[in-house]
Amino acid sequence: MIAQNLQDKTTLHNGIKMPWFGLGVFKVEEGPELVQAVKTAIKHGYRSVDTAAIYGNEEGVGQGIREGIAEAGISREDLFVTSKVWNADLGYESTMAAYEASLNKLGLEYLDLYLIHWPVEGKYKDAWRALETLYKEGRVKAIGVSNFQIHHLEDLMKDAEIKPMVNQVEYHPRLTQKELQSFCQEHGIQLEAWSPLMQGQLLDNQVLKDIANKYDKSVAQIILRWDLQNGVVTIPKSTKEHRIVENAMVFDFELTKEDMERIHDLNQHYRVGPDPDNFDF
Numbered sequence: 277m278i279a280q281n282l283q284d285k286t287t288l289h290n291g292i293k294m295p296w297f298g299l300g301v302f303k304v305e306e307g308p309e310l311v312q313a314v315k316t317a318i319k320h321g322y323r324s325v326d327t328a329a330i331y332g333n334e335e336g337v338g339q340g341i342r343e344g345i346a347e348a349g350i351s352r353e354d355l356f357v358t359s360k361v362w363n364a365d366l367g368y369e370s371t372m373a374a375y376e377a378s379l380n381k382l383g384l385e386y387l388d389l390y391l392i393h394w395p396v397e398g399k400y401k402d403a404w405r406a407l408e409t410l411y412k413e414g415r416v417k418a419i420g421v422s423n424f425q426i427h428h429l430e431d432l433m434k435d436a437e438i439k440p441m442v443n444q445v446e447y448h449p450r451l452t453q454k455e456l457q458s459f460c461q462e463h464g465i466q467l468e469a470w471s472p473l474m475q476g477q478l479l480d481n482q483v484l485k486d487i488a489n490k491y492d493k494s495v496a497q498i499i500l501r502w503d504l505q506n507g508v509v510t511i512p513k514s515t516k517e518h519r520i521v522e523n524a525m526v527f528d529f530e531l532t533k534e535d536m537e538r539i540h541d542l543n544q545h546y547r548v549g550p551d552p553d554n555f556d557f
């Protein structure tokens with residue numbers, strides 16, 4: 277089912293519901309711009325925010341959430357908040373401690389989703405056990421991974437008691453990840469797109485511009501709609517109110533099968549971010 281509105285949710289394999297659409301806050305530093313962006317998103321109907329310990333902005337995200345929900349007259353339970361354990365904290369005890377630290381900074385009692393940020397060899401299984409403990413203790417609603425390739429998922433699932441509910445990966449028209457998406461579908465793992473707009477670098481693409489003109493939409497809206505029609509959760513980042521609004525206006529049109537394919541054909545297996553099989557951090 278394609279999302280019908282900004283608050284529509286996908287059901288994860290444990291029954292928890294996650295919004296199809298959310299706000300990313302990578303590279304947004306602590307300060308008024310960050311707090312304002314989170315509040316603005318909530319004001320305009322966003323119900324999901326994606327941060328990470330390494331972004332160094334969990335305090336401002338927490339403040340934006342508190343102020344945003346108060347102004348919108350909604351409660352914490354209406355929001356879906358994601359954070360991620362950083363590589364230096366991968367390990368059983370260190371991941372448990374990192375979760376506490378993230379909660380404290382965010383000023384929250386629980387997270388909706390906690391992810392292993394990168395598949396550091398030899399470390400992610402101990403971290404996963406910690407996430408399983410947090411989940412079984414009811415301290416987090418859902419657990420998952422990020423930047424996991426098929427072989428990382430296979431390796432993790434060999435020993436895991438609980439399958440990841442989400443895999444958040446780089447995903448955009450230049451990196452369409454078809455095999456990974458099929459694998460995740462087979463295993464009930466929800467795929468989530470990071471850098472869906474390729475960090476702004478796709479906005480001048482002529483094919484996308486032609487499609488945008490046809491639907492009287494922006495290139496960003498075409499890409500984000502393509503995510504949703506592919507069954508991929510998406511979390512575009514913007515700190516500008518007009519773009520926060522624009523990005524979410526993707527529920528009033530539908531891309532044809534042909535246009536979906538034209539966008540898929542832009543795939544070049546090209547990454548703007550690090551390669552999960554070859555990173556050194």
Ligand SMILES: NC(=O)c1ccc[n+]([C@@H]2O[C@H](COP(=O)([O-])OP(=O)(O)OC[C@H]3O[C@@H](n4cnc5c(N)ncnc54)[C@H](OP(=O)(O)O)[C@@H]3O)[C@@H](O)[C@H]2O)c1
Pocket residue numbers: 299300301302303326327393422423444445469470471472473474475476479494496497511512513514515516519522523549
């Ligand atoms: N798990 C991971 O390893 C990982 C890695 C990277 C990112 N992420 C997550 O994914 C989120 C999104 O990815 P991202 O921040 O890397 O990149 P992105 O969402 O693909 O692109 C963000 C860039 O596009 C601009 N932009 C946004 N909407 C626009 C629009 N409608 N028209 C023109 N420009 C627009 C933004 O600028 P303005 O702010 O100036 O509007 C910003 O420069 C992150 O914020 C983070 O939460 C996760």
